[in-house]
Amino acid sequence: MNAGLLLLLLAGLGALGFLAGRARALSLVRGDARGLHSLPGYYGQTVALFAVVPAFLLLLGWLLLQPVLVERSITAMILPADIASGSSRELVMADVRRIAEGMERLVATGALNEGELAALVPQPDLLKDRLSAAGVALAAPIQPHIAEAATAWRAEMALGQGLMALSVLAVAVTGFLWSLWRVAPGFRARNVVERFIRWMLIAASSIAILTTIGIIFSLVFESWHFFQLYPARDFFLSLTWSPKFGGGSDLGIWPLLWGTLYVSFIALLVAVPVGLMAAIYLSEYATPALRAVAKPAIEVLAGIPSIVYGLFALMTVGPFLRDWFARPMGLGDSSSSVMTAGVVMGIMLIPYVSSLSDDIINAVPQSLRDGSYGLGATQSETIRQVVFPAALPGIVGAILMAASRAIGETMIVVLGAGAAARLDLNPFEAMTTVTVKIVSQLTGDTEFASPETLVAFALGLTLFVFTLGLNILALGIVRKYREQYE
Amino acid sequence: MTDLSAAAPSSSPHHRGGASLIAPDARTQARNAAERRFRRFGLSAVLLGLVALVVLLASVLGNGVSAFRQTYVILPVTLEASVLDKAGNRNPDEMKKVTTLGYGKLMQEALIAALAERGIDTGDLKPKEIMALLSKEAPADLRDAVLADPSLIGQSIAFPAFATSRVDGYFKGRVTMDSAARDANISPAQLQLADAMRAAGLIETRLNPGFLTRPDASELRPEAAGLGVAILGSAYMMLVVLVLSLPIGVAASIYLEELAPKNRWTDLIEINIANLAAVPSIVFGILALALFINIAGLPQSAPIVGGLVLTLMTLPTIIIATRASLKAVPPSIRDAALGVGASRMQTIFHHVLPLAMPGILTGTILGLARALGESAPLLLIGMVAFVRDFPAAPPAGFFDPASALPVQVYSWTQRADPAFAERASGAIIVLLVFLLSMNALAILLRRRFERRW
Numbered sequence: 001m002n003a004g005l006l007l008l009l010l011a012g013l014g015a016l017g018f019l020a021g022r023a024r025a026l027s028l029v030r031g032d033a034r035g036l037h038s039l040p041g042y043y044g045q046t047v048a049l050f051a052v053v054p055a056f057l058l059l060l061g062w063l064l065l066q067p068v069l070v071e072r073s074i075t076a077m078i079l080p081a082d083i084a085s086g087s088s089r090e091l092v093m094a095d096v097r098r099i100a101e102g103m104e105r106l107v108a109t110g111a112l113n114e115g116e117l118a119a120l121v122p123q124p125d126l127l128k129d130r131l132s133a134a135g136v137a138l139a140a141p142i143q144p145h146i147a148e149a150a151t152a153w154r155a156e157m158a159l160g161q162g163l164m165a166l167s168v169l170a171v172a173v174t175g176f177l178w179s180l181w182r183v184a185p186g187f188r189a190r191n192v193v194e195r196f197i198r199w200m201l202i203a204a205s206s207i208a209i210l211t212t213i214g215i216i217f218s219l220v221f222e223s224w225h226f227f228q229l230y231p232a233r234d235f236f237l238s239l240t241w242s243p244k245f246g247g248g249s250d251l252g253i254w255p256l257l258w259g260t261l262y263v264s265f266i267a268l269l270v271a272v273p274v275g276l277m278a279a280i281y282l283s284e285y286a287t288p289a290l291r292a293v294a295k296p297a298i299e300v301l302a303g304i305p306s307i308v309y310g311l312f313a314l315m316t317v318g319p320f321l322r323d324w325f326a327r328p329m330g331l332g333d334s335s336s337s338v339m340t341a342g343v344v345m346g347i348m349l350i351p352y353v354s355s356l357s358d359d360i361i362n363a364v365p366q367s368l369r370d371g372s373y374g375l376g377a378t379q380s381e382t383i384r385q386v387v388f389p390a391a392l393p394g395i396v397g398a399i400l401m402a403a404s405r406a407i408g409e410t411m412i413v414v415l416g417a418g419a420a421a422r423l424d425l426n427p428f429e430a431m432t433t434v435t436v437k438i439v440s441q442l443t444g445d446t447e448f449a450s451p452e453t454l455v456a457f458a459l460g461l462t463l464f465v466f467t468l469g470l471n472i473l474a475l476g477i478v479r480k481y482r483e484q485y486e
Numbered sequence: 487m488t489d490l491s492a493a494a495p496s497s498s499p500h501h502r503g504g505a506s507l508i509a510p511d512a513r514t515q516a517r518n519a520a521e522r523r524f525r526r527f528g529l530s531a532v533l534l535g536l537v538a539l540v541v542l543l544a545s546v547l548g549n550g551v552s553a554f555r556q557t558y559v560i561l562p563v564t565l566e567a568s569v570l571d572k573a574g575n576r577n578p579d580e581m582k583k584v585t586t587l588g589y590g591k592l593m594q595e596a597l598i599a600a601l602a603e604r605g606i607d608t609g610d611l612k613p614k615e616i617m618a619l620l621s622k623e624a625p626a627d628l629r630d631a632v633l634a635d636p637s638l639i640g641q642s643i644a645f646p647a648f649a650t651s652r653v654d655g656y657f658k659g660r661v662t663m664d665s666a667a668r669d670a671n672i673s674p675a676q677l678q679l680a681d682a683m684r685a686a687g688l689i690e691t692r693l694n695p696g697f698l699t700r701p702d703a704s705e706l707r708p709e710a711a712g713l714g715v716a717i718l719g720s721a722y723m724m725l726v727v728l729v730l731s732l733p734i735g736v737a738a739s740i741y742l743e744e745l746a747p748k749n750r751w752t753d754l755i756e757i758n759i760a761n762l763a764a765v766p767s768i769v770f771g772i773l774a775l776a777l778f779i780n781i782a783g784l785p786q787s788a789p790i791v792g793g794l795v796l797t798l799m800t801l802p803t804i805i806i807a808t809r810a811s812l813k814a815v816p817p818s819i820r821d822a823a824l825g826v827g828a829s830r831m832q833t834i835f836h837h838v839l840p841l842a843m844p845g846i847l848t849g850t851i852l853g854l855a856r857a858l859g860e861s862a863p864l865l866l867i868g869m870v871a872f873v874r875d876f877p878a879a880p881p882a883g884f885f886d887p888a889s890a891l892p893v894q895v896y897s898w899t900q901r902a903d904p905a906f907a908e909r910a911s912g913a914i915i916v917l918l919v920f921l922l923s924m925n926a927l928a929i930l931l932r933r934r935f936e937r938r939w
Contacts, residue, residue, distance in 0.1 A: 063782070064781075064782050067781070067782065067783035068781060190829065193831075194829060194830070194831040197831060198741075198745065198831075200737065201737045201738070201740055201741035201745065202741055204733075204734045204735075204737035204738045204741065205737070205738035205739075205741045205742055205746075205752075205755050206755065207734060207738065207798075207801065208738070208755055208758040208759045208762055208801065208802070208805075209754060209755060209758050211758075211762055211773075211798050211801075212758050212761065212762065214773055214777055215765065215769060215770075215772075215773045218772060218773050218775075218776035218777055219769075219772065219773075219776075221776075222776060273531070274531045274534050274535060275531075275535075276531075277527050277528045277530075277531030277532075278528070278531040278532045278534075278535050280528055281525070281528025281529055281531060281532050282532060284528075285525055285528055285529075286532070290532075294532050294535075294536060297535075297536055297539060298532070298535045298536070298539070300539060301535065301538065301539055301542075303855070303856075303921070303925065304542070304859075304918075304921075305858075305859025305860065305861070305892055305917065305921070306859075306861070306862070307859065307861045307892040307895050307896060307914070307917075308542070308546060308859075308914050308917070308918070309542070310896070310899075311546065311895060311899065311910060311911065311914055312542050312545055312546065314899055315545070315549055315907060315911070316541075316545040316549075347538045347542070350535050350538070351535075354535070378517055378518070378520075378521045379521060380520060380521045380523075380524035380525070381517070381520075381521075383524070384524075401764070404764060405764075405766075407766070408765075408766020408767070408768065408769070409766070410766070410767065410768045410861075410862035410865075411861055411862055411892075411896070414862075414896070415896070415899060435766070435768050435862070438768055438771075438772070438866075439768070439862070439865050439866065442771075442772070442775060442866050443865055443866065443868075443870060456772070457772060457776075460768070460769055460772040463766060463768070463769060464765065464766075464769050467764065467765065467766055468761060468764075468765070471760075471761060471764040472761075475760065
């Protein structure tokens with residue numbers, strides 16, 4: 001019985017529970033709802049909630065845990081002798097999984113029945129032929145022991161599925177009967193339902209914490225894996241990045257970090273003056289009509305997906321910068337460059353800087369401006385010498401937030417900055433960033449066995465720490481500043 | 487300043503420079519110039535932002551609009567029953583035995599016959615080179631059309647077959663005679679023939695609905711590539727995001743805004759939500775790869791995984807919007823409900839939530855629009871894979887491999903043929919149209935239902 005069918009059953013049970021609970025409550029008081037503590041619907045809701053929710057949570061947990069547990073027990077079956085030289089336990093496990101999936105497909109399409117399949121297991125060559133006929137191509141010949149492991153995998157998975165269906169249904173029916181039994185005229189059904197819902201609301205709001213834990217767990221766990229295969233000292237101190245999938249690669253983070261910071265720096269060089277001046281103009285000078293048009297139009301820039309900016313960098317800005325600046329100045333011949341990515345990213349960041357600064361400038365009390373005007377200062381002098389210093393902490397916060405966004409931005413640099421890791425000062429040269437390398441090391445690869453793929457997690461951890469630090473700093477500055485005027 | 491003081495002669499010995507109050511002195515002039523300069527800087531910054539927006543949109547539109555039109559060879563072809571259905575019983579299962587090669591041969595003969603009939607001089611082009619004007623996908627398309635409607639057999643039809651991307655590019659100005667001379671895939675002679683065929687009405691450029699409905703095509707057939715799978719995949723993901731993030735986001739906001747006591751736990755939740763909104767999207771991709779694919783064993787490239795990541799990314803947006811609209815419901819509503827004896831939960835679910843619903847929906851739509859354009863995390867969960875088959879209907883289809891609109895753009899930019907660059911821009915237009923309509927819907931909802939107390 002699969003999960004979809006189980007879900008459907010649970011939904012049916014819930015609906016039935018509502019009707020049954022309601023009917024039982026009413027029948028206990030002979031149809032006179034005044035004899036009940038709560039409205040009749042609440043009795044129905046208790047039954048439905050207790051029948052569905054615990055069973056549903058069990059189902060979810062089971063679906064998450066079962067593959068992990070099965071994998072662990074099968075991994076234990078693999079003997080050191082099964083692991084060919086140059087291979088690893090993970091690669092053998094991948095084979096086991098694929099064989100098991102192929103067997104599943106053979107049975108599902110009716111090509112073989114279970115008995116025939118069991119007979120095939122001791123004959124690996126025959127099995128391999130049948131599998132490749134079903135679309136599962138395997139490189140190496142199957143060892144008998146591996147075929148057995150795959151069979152055991154299938155058996156355990158099937159057993160798990162059966163047990164899951166059984167236990168989920170048992171929990172659902174138990175909850176159903178128990179809460180139906182609890183229904184009585186004096187039973188405080190509304191309070192029970194409300195407490196139950198309250199817990200569900202708390203659970204929903206805790207998902208944010210779970211997500212953070214998930215991120216940190218997955219990053220730290222796999223990075224730790226990486227540092228067991230590759231010395232941390234080389235990762236943090238080496239100045240070259242040259243991954244070789246055959247092994248013996250140099251995975252120093254500095255060229256990537258340099259590219260990231262260089263691109264972000266150029267982006268901020270574009271975004272901060274433009275964004276800040278735009279914010280000042282729109283909040284201090286612009287007529288209401290201009291403001292009503294220009295502010296939303298600039299904010300449209302923030303709503304455009306980054307892939308659009310990436311394509312803009314690749315097809316328009318890159319060739320333009322190459323033909324009009326890099327080539328005439330003899331600085332390079334590459335259309336993807338730090339400059340391309342930086343300028344485009346700067347455009348993307350303009351609205352972040354401008355709308356945040358706009359809010360902050362507007363929050364500066366009018367009395368400060370009036371005082372300055374009273375002393376005879378012009379409007380620009382007031383802005384530069386009174387409003388700007390008063391708003392400075394908030395503006396710094398806004399810039400830091402923009403910087404954190406620049407560091408974490410992916411699509412623009414993937415399409416605009418290039419893939420060559422180098423430490424260079426020439427902004428018209430292609431360089432690469434942390435995010436580009438995360439994408440290129442992980443795309444299409446899920447067997448995390450080599451340092452070349454695992455390094456992406458260490459890079460991700462670095463990125464996460466960087467952006468988190470910047471954000472916390474920015475939030476702290478902004479919050480401190482807000483307290484000043486409230 | 488009064489008339490009296492302005493009219494008074496500035497004979498005071500304390501007056502610096504001896505200048506009048508009407509004619510500004512040098513220092514005032516400098517200060518006024520600085521003022522004007524500052525203003526101009528501000529205005530030019532605003533204009534720069536607007537120009538950037540216009541250039542960005544114009545460049546994408548300019549590059550992409552042509553992707554919606556395609557060059558077709560209108561091929562008059564007689565579908566001979568003796569070739570396509572030897573048994574003669576119009577049984578699709580038996581007709582499937584005729585491969586695309588058989589159809590290709592039929593089309594080649596039809597094409598040469600059509601050229602001869604119109605008296606078009608083919609020069610010394612070989613039949614194979616003439617056939618090369620047609621897309622490699624064309625025979626398969628004809629075969630699909632015949633298998634879908636066996637009654638076509640025996641008839642003479644004018645079949646619109648895709649022209650190859652070079653011919654298409656020639657009529658769109660992307661390919662020139664010069665570039666063709668250097669191109670192994672096309673020769674100037676072939677382009678001259680294409681010109682003659684266009685004059686004879688055998689080739690025409692028209693709207694290509696296949697761009698929106700067909701699946702992706704291989705590296706060598708850009709003319710046949712479409713967005714069908716990507717649009718469907720994106721729709722599936724949006725469905726998952728909507729179904730998960732709306733209830734979870736609303737539940738979380740209700741708790742935080744209406745019920746939560748001020749304690750460490752709720753503080754922790756608040757800080758987490760603020761931080762999650764700022765975590766780079768690629769990090770969510772790493773989370774999905776490690777958690778959903780590696781540990782939970784969900785399939786790669788599946789819309790369900792994409793939907794789950796995008797849900798996690800959208801949640802903070804939805805929570806922030808929902809809390810704002812819950813906060814906008816005036817406390818008097820709550821007080822009135824509590825005053826007539828409603829419980830806390832009844833107050834929220836019967837009164838506050840319905841009043842806040844328009845704001846919540848607006849926020850959700852904006853969150854969805856953001857999720858629709860997100861591509862970085864989807865790259866990591868394998869959505870860049872080449873997918874030609876449409877995913878099945880939900881719910882099984884949620885686990886089938888699919889692509890997504892922004893990711894399709896990315897994978898098209900990674901291909902060598904310049905025809906794919908045009909299609910990538912076209913796909914961006916489709917994406918932007920979706921985003922625009924979602925935003926318009928949100929604005930409409932706000933205008934229609936927003937209440938001010």
